[in-house]
Amino acid sequence: MSPFDQKKELILREIGETSEAQPDASPKGTIDVLCLPLINTINAHPDMVTTSLCLGRVSVFLEGIKQNSQIGAKGNEGRWLFVTHEPKELDDWHKLIDFSYNTEASIQENTRYILYKFEPLILHVKCRDLKTANLLFSTAMSCGFRETGIGSNNIVGIRILIKLDVPIGLLQDGKFVSLVSPEYLKTITVLSHERFKENFRKMDQLQSSITNMGVVKEDVVETKEQRRERKIREGMERREHVLKEKERKRIEKAAKEASETQN
Template sequence: MAPKQNAFDQKKSAILSEIKSVSPDLSPKGSIDELCLPIIHLINSHEDMVTTSSCSGRLSVFAEGSKDVKSKIGGKGDGGKWLFVTHDKNAVSDWTSQFNFTVAKDMRTDSTTRYILYKYEPFILHVKCRDFASASQLYNTAMSCGFRESGIGSNHIVAVRISIKLDVPIGTFLDDQLQLFVEERYLSMLNNITLMKFQDNERKMRELYDKIQNEIIGKPLQETTAQPETKAERFERKRREGLERQRQLQK
């Protein structure tokens, strides 16, 4: 009889089966972004790590839902909808051709205003690790190549993130009408900035891939395992984990 797998190995086995499956996954897109596949396969080749979710980076245009006077300005509200989403940089330049916008006659806003938000969100990757040592190794590697928004959450899940995002209001959503309060040339400028962010994002993904290949996959864990935590280091780790749990609960 084969030995029983522990909880981590069972979880990893299930995730790898899902990745290999041709069936749609649970993400809105229904499949893993192609740009993420190299780094996903690399990380999953490590016996103490498995990827749980990812996004290679995307441009989205979001119309906020209805809000009341107690809503926060910029909050998503109820009934919001995605007008446009793409993970493909080649689709950035002409996204406006799909919509009929009108020019906003009144730019006054308050807490009930439903904004149209133009958003670029960079690469993000969540990795479940077997223990704190392997989680710390991945976290330190990500931080060392500029993924400064990364953190270690509960159950040794490492969120690998970088801050090259863009999030600006470009209009309002009123009576089911899309009303812009920016000019076409401003949208063109945003698209150009987004294209540069896509390029920067891909460069950082390649850099992270190389770092993981050279500093984790190519090295035994014991060579890079940190010394036992000091009280100050443990306090900082607990603080990061608490912030990550709060962020997950707010989604």
């Protein structure tokens, strides 16, 4: 078994075993059921395997305690106030955070901001070889995933720019202060729904393009049908080869026996 096939088998086994009792390394710990169709489509291809996938999400993050105006500081008490991958959990998110509203609150150099983000689909796919990585790259680019690129070990990072990145508030005397009105928070919620829709439309487009992507065989891209035909042809050739080998051995054996008899 090739190193790629070993790696793929391992990943598929992990995906199969992941559950709430046995979480994986992601913040959520399990694979979102919404991800499965795309993951399954990719893993059905003989030369690809998914190594990470996030379907897109909305998050509200409180920056950590910072020095020298670090941006979006993760460590040092930085924490998520809200995260969701599902549009239906999005409405009224701002009511879950105990905001006071002050559109004129003053800021300082090390103010800890509250950042609202929409982040789109991002996935990493390990390919058997560079040819397959190149094919997946152009497939994703043609679906509008313009930030896609190939990294080391034939891993393709598939990315698209559908974003919101809005500083909505800050921490003041241990309290969450919104720098924008409640109406504005509702507006970015509406805009996030639009982005979720666009994101899932793009995801479907990508999935259907990958389904039809074909397999690279000796520098030529093969469709599913061509692959099927090749597999049948190769099977027949193998069968013929085995039969010929049997026949050759039979003749050799007979010749050897005849020669031994003469001696």
